[in-house]
Amino acid sequence: MLVGLVAFLPALAFAVTPSEPIQPIKVAKPANPKLVSLGQKLYFDPRLSKSGFISCNSCHNLSMGGTDNLRTSIGHNWTKGPINSPTVLNSSLNVAQFWDGRAADLKEQAGGPIANPGEMAFTHKLAVDMLKSIPGYVTEFKNTFNSDKITIEEVTLAIAAFEETLVTPNSRFDKWLRGDKKAINKQELAGYHLFKNSGCVACHNGPAVGGNSFQKMGVVEPYKDDSAAQGRSAVTGKDSDRFNFKVPTLRNVELTYPYFHDGGAATLTEAVDIMGRLQLGKKFSQEENASIVAFLKTLTGEQPSFKLPQLPPSSDKTPRPEPFAK
Amino acid sequence: MLVGLVAFLPALAFAVTPSEPIQPIKVAKPANPKLVSLGQKLYFDPRLSKSGFISCNSCHNLSMGGTDNLRTSIGHNWTKGPINSPTVLNSSLNVAQFWDGRAADLKEQAGGPIANPGEMAFTHKLAVDMLKSIPGYVTEFKNTFNSDKITIEEVTLAIAAFEETLVTPNSRFDKWLRGDKKAINKQELAGYHLFKNSGCVACHNGPAVGGNSFQKMGVVEPYKDDSAAQGRSAVTGKDSDRFNFKVPTLRNVELTYPYFHDGGAATLTEAVDIMGRLQLGKKFSQEENASIVAFLKTLTGEQPSFKLPQLPPSSDKTPRPEPFAK
Numbered sequence: 001m002l003v004g005l006v007a008f009l010p011a012l013a014f015a016v017t018p019s020e021p022i023q024p025i026k027v028a029k030p031a032n033p034k035l036v037s038l039g040q041k042l043y044f045d046p047r048l049s050k051s052g053f054i055s056c057n058s059c060h061n062l063s064m065g066g067t068d069n070l071r072t073s074i075g076h077n078w079t080k081g082p083i084n085s086p087t088v089l090n091s092s093l094n095v096a097q098f099w100d101g102r103a104a105d106l107k108e109q110a111g112g113p114i115a116n117p118g119e120m121a122f123t124h125k126l127a128v129d130m131l132k133s134i135p136g137y138v139t140e141f142k143n144t145f146n147s148d149k150i151t152i153e154e155v156t157l158a159i160a161a162f163e164e165t166l167v168t169p170n171s172r173f174d175k176w177l178r179g180d181k182k183a184i185n186k187q188e189l190a191g192y193h194l195f196k197n198s199g200c201v202a203c204h205n206g207p208a209v210g211g212n213s214f215q216k217m218g219v220v221e222p223y224k225d226d227s228a229a230q231g232r233s234a235v236t237g238k239d240s241d242r243f244n245f246k247v248p249t250l251r252n253v254e255l256t257y258p259y260f261h262d263g264g265a266a267t268l269t270e271a272v273d274i275m276g277r278l279q280l281g282k283k284f285s286q287e288e289n290a291s292i293v294a295f296l297k298t299l300t301g302e303q304p305s306f307k308l309p310q311l312p313p314s315s316d317k318t319p320r321p322e323p324f325a326k
Numbered sequence: 327m328l329v330g331l332v333a334f335l336p337a338l339a340f341a342v343t344p345s346e347p348i349q350p351i352k353v354a355k356p357a358n359p360k361l362v363s364l365g366q367k368l369y370f371d372p373r374l375s376k377s378g379f380i381s382c383n384s385c386h387n388l389s390m391g392g393t394d395n396l397r398t399s400i401g402h403n404w405t406k407g408p409i410n411s412p413t414v415l416n417s418s419l420n421v422a423q424f425w426d427g428r429a430a431d432l433k434e435q436a437g438g439p440i441a442n443p444g445e446m447a448f449t450h451k452l453a454v455d456m457l458k459s460i461p462g463y464v465t466e467f468k469n470t471f472n473s474d475k476i477t478i479e480e481v482t483l484a485i486a487a488f489e490e491t492l493v494t495p496n497s498r499f500d501k502w503l504r505g506d507k508k509a510i511n512k513q514e515l516a517g518y519h520l521f522k523n524s525g526c527v528a529c530h531n532g533p534a535v536g537g538n539s540f541q542k543m544g545v546v547e548p549y550k551d552d553s554a555a556q557g558r559s560a561v562t563g564k565d566s567d568r569f570n571f572k573v574p575t576l577r578n579v580e581l582t583y584p585y586f587h588d589g590g591a592a593t594l595t596e597a598v599d600i601m602g603r604l605q606l607g608k609k610f611s612q613e614e615n616a617s618i619v620a621f622l623k624t625l626t627g628e629q630p631s632f633k634l635p636q637l638p639p640s641s642d643k644t645p646r647p648e649p650f651a652k
Binding site: 044045046047051052053058061062063064065068069070071074077078080254255257258266267268269303304305306307308309310311313314316320321323324 | 371372384389391394395400403404581593629630634636639640642646
């Protein structure tokens with residue numbers, strides 16, 4: 001009966017309770033579909049790497065929560081990456097990009113891995129030369145930018161435009177936030193209350209449930225790992241920024257295992273336990289931990305849905321990839 | 327006027343001329359959509375590899391003509407593969423699978439790379455154990471096979487069922503075969519006539535324009551390469567089968583560069599020139615070569631079109647990939 005009644009209430013009744021520290025993810029409304037479509041192709045194109053084997057999607061796999069689900073990534077020549085690949089999902093909501101925030105935005109980020117010798121191991125010049133040699137890309141860049149030249153700025157702008165569409169709205173938790181009180185169950189709600197009342201929400205808040213600040217990893221107790229990554233200090237040069245990392249989003253966290261900048265926590269249970277102890281000085285009981293994990297799984301939203309792109313073929317003039325060159 | 331008239335002719339007028347040695351590709355009609363959908367997920371799932379990084383789609387990339395566009399592929403730990411990855415497109419039409427035909431069909435083929443130490447470097451047992459630990463897969467296997475167990479036979483059957491859908495109908499050449507005489511231009515038609523009259527069609531015939539026989543590479547002149555692959559003799563043990571390889575399909579050959587079992591020909595121009603000299607004792611003029619290449623590009627069909635699959639997440643019990651384990 002209540003359900004029937006609720007249906008007649010004005011839309012305002014479903015507005016987000018203003019006091020909640022987490023807000024729903026908004027559906028993406030791309031301003032320039034041509035740019036997004038070009039960016040999608042580039043995102044999936046391994047020819048942006050020296051080997052012709054590694055694309056953006058290799059480490060930020062959109063079949064797997066926008067991650068590679070590895071502790072640290074595999075780069076050119078099977079190089080072991082220094083850090084865990086963060087999810088590309090909802091990354092447009094981040095205050096900055098990379099764990100240490102060294103890129104201001106997605107456009108700046110997109111150029112990084114292409115030229116990183118341990119990742120795609122290419123150069124921006126070679127990437128642009130490659131694209132210029134492919135008639136299908138030449139036409140598409142022209143149609144998108146109304147210009148005959150192709151620049152790395154256009155390449156990264158297009159990739160960023162595609163990535164801005166990779167938001168995950170309508171998670172069960174967002175439905176609950178919007179007023180559908182049946183969208184999450186008792187245990188999940190209890191987990192959310194614990195998440196709020198224990199202090200997790202101090203860092204994990206906003207629409208992305210994180211991503212909007214840098215915080216020290218190991219507040220109460222130091223975090224012990226064998227990772228060389230020291231976080232934000234690599235960017236600011238300040239000793240006080242050592243072990244400060246961008247707080248990761250918890251959206252789709254069910255899909256983005258393993259956790260932390262070093263991928264050191266294999267499961268959500270482990271991650272919640274470690275975060276409680278190191279950041280909050282709190283030992284969650286098994287039941288509390290399970291409730292928080294149950295809540296976190298309600299943050300899985302609608303995954304990006306699109307057809308696998310078809311890439312324009314190389315021409316006779318396209319330089320061939322060199323996967324085994326020294 | 328002729329066009330108007332033609333429209334009134336009975337459908338029979340558009341039937342394939344029976345004398346042509348190439349037949350159109352038929353649209354796939356999957357008998358079991360559940361099986362195909364499961365196979366699609368498995369095809370894209372890198373957890374079927376030891377590293378958690380390499381899926382079927384890594385080397386048979388459906389954004390790139392079902393190949394990796396590399397001379398030879400990259401396997402586990404950046405292993406250089408011994409042979410060029412053939413396209414998965416229309417592979418259901420092949421007489422057998424692999425260049426040497428050592429697998430009778432797609433189902434038998436699918437198990438190969440998973441357990442090959444230089445490719446996905448896993449074992450069938452580990453692959454099945456991994457799948458059994460993932461609730462999403464357990465449910466989907468149950469819904470597909472009405473059984474609680476998961477076997478490698480089911481895994482390879484599902485992958486093969488997906489691969490059987492990867493046909494590429496309605497190429498311009500197929501439209502021409504079906505009676506649309508404007509579907510290809512004069513140069514392309516001249517190329518087809520050369521292709522037929524020079525003898526290319528002796529091996530490259532049927533719906534796949536190849537794929538239906540084993541032939542010696544280097545009939546008139548020996549093929550010189552530094553590849554260790556000796557072809558069919560590795561399967562039959564017969565010395566007379568040395569350098570006999572399965573004739574590759576020429577469907578979508580515009581997309582499946584580089585060419586030959588060793589990826590030794592970077593361009594179609596080069597491949598046509600070498601084939602003419604080595605197989606037919608014929609030196610095509612530049613104009614003839616260009617016509618044949620133009621014809622070959624009319625064999626590009628409609629590429630498989632489907633949404634990028636979402637993979638069910640691992641559970642806490644799922645063994646984690648070991649990309650850097652020795």
